[in-house]
Amino acid sequence: MLDVLVVGSGAAGLRAGLSAKNSVSSVLIASKQFPTRSQTCMAQGGINAALSHSGEDSVEQHFKDTIKAGNDLANEDAVKKLTSNAKEAIEYLESIGVCFSRDENSKIAQRKLGGAYASRACYAQDFTGLKILHTLYDECNKQNIEFKNDYFLLDLLVENNRCFGAIFLDKKTGKVEEIKAKSVILATGGYSKIYGKYSTNSSSATGDALAIAYSNGAKLSDMEFVQFHPTALKNSSILISESARGSGGYLVNSKGERFTDELAPRDIVSRAIDDEIKKGEDIFLDIRHLGEEFIDEELPQERKLAKLYEKIDPVSELIPIKPSAHYTMGGLEVDENSMSSIEALFGVGECANHKVHGANRLGGNSLLELIVFGKEVGENACSFAKNSNLFDAQNVKENILQTIKTYTNEVDFYKEKEALAELFYKNVGISRDESSLNVVLLEISKMKENLPFMGVKDKSEVYNTNLIEFLEFMNILKLSELIVSSALKRKESRGAHFRSDYLSRDDINFQTHSIASLKGNSLNVEFKK
Amino acid sequence: MIIKIRRDSETLEEFEVLLEDNTLLEVLEHIKSTKDATLSYDHSCRSGVCGSCAVRVNSKEELACEYKLKDGDIVEPLKNIKIIRDLVVDNDDAQRFNQKSNAWLESYIKTDVSKEDEKQNELQSDCILCTSCYSACPVYEVNKEFLGPFALTRVWKYVADKREDDIKQKIELIQNNGIWDCTLCGECTIACPQGISPKDDIMMLRSKSGVKGYMDPNFSTMSFGGFDPNGGF
Ligand SMILES: Cc1cc2nc3c(=O)[nH]c(=O)nc-3n(C[C@H](O)[C@H](O)[C@H](O)COP(=O)(O)OP(=O)(O)OC[C@H]3O[C@@H](n4cnc5c(N)ncnc54)[C@H](O)[C@@H]3O)c2cc1C
Ligand code: SF4
Ligand code: SF4
Numbered sequence: 216m217l218d219v220l221v222v223g224s225g226a227a228g229l230r231a232g233l234s235a236k237n238s239v240s241s242v243l244i245a246s247k248q249f250p251t252r253s254q255t256c257m258a259q260g261g262i263n264a265a266l267s268h269s270g271e272d273s274v275e276q277h278f279k280d281t282i283k284a285g286n287d288l289a290n291e292d293a294v295k296k297l298t299s300n301a302k303e304a305i306e307y308l309e310s311i312g313v314c315f316s317r318d319e320n321s322k323i324a325q326r327k328l329g330g331a332y333a334s335r336a337c338y339a340q341d342f343t344g345l346k347i348l349h350t351l352y353d354e355c356n357k358q359n360i361e362f363k364n365d366y367f368l369l370d371l372l373v374e375n376n377r378c379f380g381a382i383f384l385d386k387k388t389g390k391v392e393e394i395k396a397k398s399v400i401l402a403t404g405g406y407s408k409i410y411g412k413y414s415t416n417s418s419s420a421t422g423d424a425l426a427i428a429y430s431n432g433a434k435l436s437d438m439e440f441v442q443f444h445p446t447a448l449k450n451s452s453i454l455i456s457e458s459a460r461g462s463g464g465y466l467v468n469s470k471g472e473r474f475t476d477e478l479a480p481r482d483i484v485s486r487a488i489d490d491e492i493k494k495g496e497d498i499f500l501d502i503r504h505l506g507e508e509f510i511d512e513e514l515p516q517e518r519k520l521a522k523l524y525e526k527i528d529p530v531s532e533l534i535p536i537k538p539s540a541h542y543t544m545g546g547l548e549v550d551e552n553s554m555s556s557i558e559a560l561f562g563v564g565e566c567a568n569h570k571v572h573g574a575n576r577l578g579g580n581s582l583l584e585l586i587v588f589g590k591e592v593g594e595n596a597c598s599f600a601k602n603s604n605l606f607d608a609q610n611v612k613e614n615i616l617q618t619i620k621t622y623t624n625e626v627d628f629y630k631e632k633e634a635l636a637e638l639f640y641k642n643v644g645i646s647r648d649e650s651s652l653n654v655v656l657l658e659i660s661k662m663k664e665n666l667p668f669m670g671v672k673d674k675s676e677v678y679n680t681n682l683i684e685f686l687e688f689m690n691i692l693k694l695s696e697l698i699v700s701s702a703l704k705r706k707e708s709r710g711a712h713f714r715s716d717y718l719s720r721d722d723i724n725f726q727t728h729s730i731a732s733l734k735g736n737s738l739n740v741e742f743k744k
Numbered sequence: 745m746i747i748k749i750r751r752d753s754e755t756l757e758e759f760e761v762l763l764e765d766n767t768l769l770e771v772l773e774h775i776k777s778t779k780d781a782t783l784s785y786d787h788s789c790r791s792g793v794c795g796s797c798a799v800r801v802n803s804k805e806e807l808a809c810e811y812k813l814k815d816g817d818i819v820e821p822l823k824n825i826k827i828i829r830d831l832v833v834d835n836d837d838a839q840r841f842n843q844k845s846n847a848w849l850e851s852y853i854k855t856d857v858s859k860e861d862e863k864q865n866e867l868q869s870d871c872i873l874c875t876s877c878y879s880a881c882p883v884y885e886v887n888k889e890f891l892g893p894f895a896l897t898r899v900w901k902y903v904a905d906k907r908e909d910d911i912k913q914k915i916e917l918i919q920n921n922g923i924w925d926c927t928l929c930g931e932c933t934i935a936c937p938q939g940i941s942p943k944d945d946i947m948m949l950r951s952k953s954g955v956k957g958y959m960d961p962n963f964s965t966m967s968f969g970g971f972d973p974n975g976g977f
Binding site: 256 | 765767776777778781782784785786787788789790791792793794795796810812828829832834835842843846847848849850852854856857858859861862865866869870871872873898901902905907908
């Protein structure tokens with residue numbers, strides 16, 4: 216039996232695996248994608264750390280900015296951990312060879328992102344996530360870490376609220392495989408892809424493991440908090456990094472007027488844009504004044520993508536944008552050791568809720584979270600494995616793949632998936648209210664009833680992406696109910712959760728975390744005491 | 745618009761689509777969700793950084809998410825690699841060369857890195873491991889033990905890094921089935937979507953090897969007959 220099984224190979228999973236490998240014998244990282252394909256590679260803006268060399272910043276300031284942006288919903292101890300370990304995290308990345316951009320004094324270069332008091336984000340041109348992820352992958356090769364790629368998580372092995380492994384579908388062969396382990400770490404990323412084409416995320420951000428953990432009895436928290444990034448390309452929802460505004464880019468409407476403070480936190484900027492769009496304005500990002508040389512040096516990806524998807528050149532033209540679902544603050548409810556409400560099941564990265572982002576994440580804090588908490592969860596999972604008695608149960612479960620085979624295939628799930636995304640963007644987006652949320656709940660229950668009439672057309676065992684996409688849709692559908700129900704219960708506006716029927720913040724009733732879990736066979740949402 | 749997709753080694757399958765000015769990935773997604781759910785391809789970020797969707801269009805390597813489709817285009821999976829299904833290929837073979845050639849930072853020295861130092865391997869660290877360069881490489885085509893372009897680019901990335909204190913083993917590991925087997929044809933450079941030139945990196949590794957006392961074995965066997973590059977140095 217393995218000591219530690221890590222599910223997911225983004226930066227959180229790789230960092231966790233490396234840290235676990237440091238202290239135990241057997242570690243395996245299993246993931247539905249090849250490691251360097253994970254969404255982490257898309258992060259452009261940077262990774263936050265108050266390094267002393269700029270002089271103007273401090274850990275305390277980083278702490279304050281994070282708490283403030285999170286609308287006082289973040290946990291102070293967790294944020295302290297995050298911000299005070301930031302320097303060490305960057306030193307670690309430097310020591311394995313991440314190619315950061317440098318400044319005139321031969322130090323790691325830093326730039327300003329929204330909501331930050333100082334230039335705090337360490338970056339590598341606009342390939343920050345790519346370079347961090349690839350360097351971690353190289354380090355995993357150096358440490359001889361074993362990978363299972365193209366392994367899709369189907370279920371967890373849980374008995375008496377104790378996790379002892381997971382079940383995967385090997386995409387390449389179509390075989391189902393059980394992997395047993397003393398501790399299991401979920402590092403499977405977020406669920407923004409519920410918003411489909413209205414999301415900046417990679418196609419794999421479907422929250423699979425969260426839906427699976429929930430079905431096995433785990434608690435999920437703060438699911439209603441979804442961050443909308445103000446500047447995604449209008450047609451494709453591809454992200455234009457915050458560093459474009461951080462470097463002095465303007466937001467303008469159709470009349471060419473600026474209408475908001477471009478450097479305010481994301482929730483505020485997104486809402487300002489949403490208001491303008493509702494007035495009938497088109498919104499643009501203007502970076503022409505930054506000059507071609509600067510754009511090519513600092514924002515080369517953005518220029519390429521704007522040309523490809525919007526057919527405009529940002530050096531001489533305005534970039535059409537819209538806010539899009541970008542980051543999910545909610546996730547697996549974990550304690551200070553990163554363990555979920557299921558024993559031996561840990562969580563890290565975007566899929567877990569360490570409560571460092573509160574109601575609104577600060578740009579650059581997510582990559583940091585992956586590294587800081589990745590290291591820690593690896594250590595914790597190891598010490599748990601070392602001290603745990605061998606636990607091996609015979610877990611006979613109905614295999615979801617068998618069930619799907621009985622589905623009749625009369626209803627096209629791709630259309631349903633699109634419909635759900637449209638509905639979410641409209642009704643569970645930047646602004647929500649009771650009646651529009653209830654409409655979505657109704658649609659979700661219809662879709663759930665309809666599931667047996669959907670199904671997969673492709674019957675192949677080998678690399679069946681039709682099947683994978685259907686499984687992802689089922690997971691999305693399961694989570695969508697949790698998101699809407701949590702959003703309904705939070706009768707206030709706070710950070711990314713904006714209720715047009717409850718405009719103000721209500722600290723007496725809601726300065727706490729929502730917890731969604733299964734009670735018997737149905738969903739229960741309550742607020743943490 | 746007609747697009748032809750190679751779904752097995754024998755036949756090209758034709759699809760008619762009514763889309764204009766779209767990326768190949770958008771067209772593939774359209775076909776899968778409306779015409780043929782069995783069509784298989786890989787994708788993830790749709791913005792050219794994850795390296796999942798490399799294919800060949802009219803015999804040239806392209807990222808499906810960055811290629812604008814034209815009428816009559818022929819789309820095929822990458823070459824020199826095991827095909828799993830349709831356009832999906834198995835990267836594992838090529839990826840093992842990163843491990844085989846110690847493509848990592850062996851021994852870190854803490855040092856300031858200037859803007860100039862940074863430029864030594866900035867481009868090499870842009871690699872997205874899309875495997876296009878292996879598809880294009882004529883040497884890898886005939887010698888599956890050839891370390892190949894991206895692995896050698898990665899080795900150069902670390903060798904050129906000011907923070908790397910120990911390049912000895914890396915240089916040794918690339919002598920056989922490595923830098924000297926490359927014909928410097930430059931096909932990898934043409935194929936790379938990130939503008940990286942593995943060929944140039946291989947030339948840099950050759951000169952670094954020269955400084956370390958290694959010689960081109962082809963050259964030495966030719967002129968001196970069985971000269972041992974390691975002997976006598
Ligand atoms: C465009 C973009 C730009 C961003 N820029 C920044 C930035 O500048 N700074 C910042 O701090 N943050 C940024 N973020 C956020 C940040 O990148 C992500 O939050 C972070 O990368 C998540 O990392 P992760 O390791 O938790 O998960 P991911 O990198 O998403 O990896 C998830 C892993 O889980 C695996 N997985 C998922 N489901 C399954 C399953 N069913 N079975 C098996 N494996 C599974 C996947 O294969 C993958 O390996 C950005 C996000 C986006 C989308
Ligand atoms: S230059 Fe060398 S590595 Fe590149 S394609 Fe030609 S033979 Fe292969
Ligand atoms: S060197 Fe270029 S072509 Fe080769 S894997 Fe890297 S990005 Fe792809």
